[in-house]
Amino acid sequence: MTSLTKNLVRGVIAGAAGTTALNAVTYLDMAVRARPASSTPQQTVERAASLVGVSLPPDDEEKEAVESGLGSLLGILAGVGAGVVLAGVRGVTGHPRSRLGTLVTAWALAMIAGNGPMTALGVTDPRTWARADWTADVVPHVAYAAAAGLTLDALTD
Numbered sequence: 001m002t003s004l005t006k007n008l009v010r011g012v013i014a015g016a017a018g019t020t021a022l023n024a025v026t027y028l029d030m031a032v033r034a035r036p037a038s039s040t041p042q043q044t045v046e047r048a049a050s051l052v053g054v055s056l057p058p059d060d061e062e063k064e065a066v067e068s069g070l071g072s073l074l075g076i077l078a079g080v081g082a083g084v085v086l087a088g089v090r091g092v093t094g095h096p097r098s099r100l101g102t103l104v105t106a107w108a109l110a111m112i113a114g115n116g117p118m119t120a121l122g123v124t125d126p127r128t129w130a131r132a133d134w135t136a137d138v139v140p141h142v143a144y145a146a147a148a149g150l151t152l153d154a155l156t157d
Contacts, residue, residue, distance in 0.1 A: 007091035008084060010155045015083020018110065018148030019076055025143040029136060040118050041071025047121040078113035083148050085109055090152070102153060107145035114141065 001009075030037065045067045049056055056063045086106050089095065096102045115137070118124045129137070 011084035011087030014152040015080035017151040018144035019079030021147035022144035025140040042067035082109040082113040102149040
């Protein structure tokens with residue numbers, strides 16, 4: 001197996017582990033605080049579909065189901081993609097070398113991959129978030145970073 005392939009596989013595994021941790025912390029937060037799921041993933045799908053000219057089902061119930069499923073899949077893709085980028089950067093540059101560096105880099109990549117598209121499409125504006133909004137977003141991304149970073153470290157040692 002080539003070095004590139006190994007890094008790709010490591011990144012997919014690390015990203016999947018991070019995504020699982022992020023989802024677990026998010027769902028725990030929803031259960032503890034009795035808060036509903038965010039609608040931003042579905043809104044992102046709706047805006048992106050409109051932007052590229054893809055029509056969603058006309059029936060409201062079907063449309064909501066499609067948006068919900070695609071929104072969740074995009075979240076998985078963002079998390080796995082961030083893991084692949086993290087492993088790729090490490091494979092090419094050798095950095096980050098420290099656990100803290102890996103944690104910070106994984107966190108930043110996850111925040112960008114998760115929030116970047118929603119912000120770019122005008123679905124959300126982090127500048128307007130309240131402290132509770134930031135906490136509900138940052139804490140799961142820290143869990144992502146810890147799981148992805150530790151997994152990547154374990155696969156690279």
